[in-house]
Amino acid sequence: xxxxxxxxxxxxxxxxxxxxxxxxxxxxxxxxxxxxxxxxxxxxxxxxxxxxxxxxxxxxxxxxxxxxxxxxxxxxxxxxxxxxxxxxxxxxxxxxxxxxxxxxxxxxxxxxx
Amino acid sequence: xxxxxxxxxxxxxxxxxxxxxxxxxxxxxxxxxxxxxxxxxxxxxxxxxxxxxxxxxxxxxxxxxxxxxxxxxxxxxxxxxxxxxxxxxxxxxxxxxxxxxxxxxxxxxxxxx
Numbered sequence: 001x002x003x004x005x006x007x008x009x010x011x012x013x014x015x016x017x018x019x020x021x022x023x024x025x026x027x028x029x030x031x032x033x034x035x036x037x038x039x040x041x042x043x044x045x046x047x048x049x050x051x052x053x054x055x056x057x058x059x060x061x062x063x064x065x066x067x068x069x070x071x072x073x074x075x076x077x078x079x080x081x082x083x084x085x086x087x088x089x090x091x092x093x094x095x096x097x098x099x100x101x102x103x104x105x106x107x108x109x110x111x112x113x
Numbered sequence: 114x115x116x117x118x119x120x121x122x123x124x125x126x127x128x129x130x131x132x133x134x135x136x137x138x139x140x141x142x143x144x145x146x147x148x149x150x151x152x153x154x155x156x157x158x159x160x161x162x163x164x165x166x167x168x169x170x171x172x173x174x175x176x177x178x179x180x181x182x183x184x185x186x187x188x189x190x191x192x193x194x195x196x197x198x199x200x201x202x203x204x205x206x207x208x209x210x211x212x213x214x215x216x217x218x219x220x221x222x223x224x225x226x
Contacts, residue, residue, distance in 0.1 A: 042216035100145045104156040
């Protein structure tokens with residue numbers, strides 16, 4: 001049981017390049033989330049998926065797109081990377097129902113030059 | 114939307130002393146308040162949580178208190194140890210926001226041996 005996994009661990013992009021961050025969970029959770037974490041700041045929600053087939057914007061969605069490929073996988077895409085998107089990206093998942101806990105992946109550190 | 118303020122941003126204590134971190138939230142409909150611990154370079158991990166129908170919850174050396182009237186909640190760590198050194202985040206889940214968590218800005222706790 002790996003929990004929440006993310007790839008890649010670290011990525012360097014040039015301004016204007018695109019990339020997709022991958023996230024998968026093996027806990028059979030319904031809800032999945034993408035956050036970004038900038039130095040000195042808390043986690044800010046980019047997008048979330050309450051269940052397979054649905055996605056919604058969070059607090060900072062501009063410049064990103066997401067795909068809930070199936071129940072296990074939730075990807076985040078940067079179509080044209082900008083230096084302001086340099087951050088650490090965390091994926092999380094949560095089981096629907098009484099348990100509220102969000103479980104986080106190990107994070108992807110992204111540097112946009 | 115929900116807004117969560119966290120204080121202090123840094124906290125230094127002597128080993129064995131107590132540490133208190135405070136958070137305020139804006140949405141009176143918020144009903145779930147988790148606390149996460151994040152060690153350097155690692156993912157956030159849940160350490161304790163409280164629901165709005167409970168005023169206090171304890172788990173060994175950590176406790177959380179909630180004051181719904183004043184819209185604030187606090188994390189208390191007693192008998193601090195060097196391994197408690199980390200960044201701590203509070204969060205609030207609004208009942209009107211599709212199970213999204215809004216995070217505070219974080220508190221860097223340093224426990225000096």
